[in-house]
Amino acid sequence: MAEDVFKALADPTRRRILDELTERDGQTLFEICTRLVTKHGLGLSRQAISQHLAVLESAGLVRSRRQGRYKFHDLNTEPLERIANRWLRSDRPESTP
Numbered sequence: 001m002a003e004d005v006f007k008a009l010a011d012p013t014r015r016r017i018l019d020e021l022t023e024r025d026g027q028t029l030f031e032i033c034t035r036l037v038t039k040h041g042l043g044l045s046r047q048a049i050s051q052h053l054a055v056l057e058s059a060g061l062v063r064s065r066r067q068g069r070y071k072f073h074d075l076n077t078e079p080l081e082r083i084a085n086r087w088l089r090s091d092r093p094e095s096t097p
Contacts, residue, residue, distance in 0.1 A: 002086075005079045008059035014052050016040055018061060021075040028070050029053070 008014055013036075020035045021027065027035070033049050036042040053073060056062040060079045065072050 002079075002083055004059040005061065005083060008055050008061055011052065011055075013042065013044065013049075014056055016042070017049070017052055017056065018075060021062065021073060025074050026072045028072060032073065 009018075016036060017032060020032060020039075024035075029046060029050060032053070033044070033046055036044065036049065053062060053064070057064060061076055063074045063076050065074065
């Protein structure tokens, strides 16, 4: 699972998508595309952004939910927290220099 997270984070466009969801959670594909164009100058197609979102979803970094005819995308930080906690555990004995 951690490999999927690292793979998803390796792409700068996917990191920008996560940045946008951090700034404003619960966006539709149209809203994400608009923000990427206006704020970052990325002129990617909706299909390309949708594929990036699929990679983020499969890594568990984004969750989608349907509400009526709209699909909203939400940031999920749990996979990042698991990775960070893996190296930041407080129960690990301290090493001496």
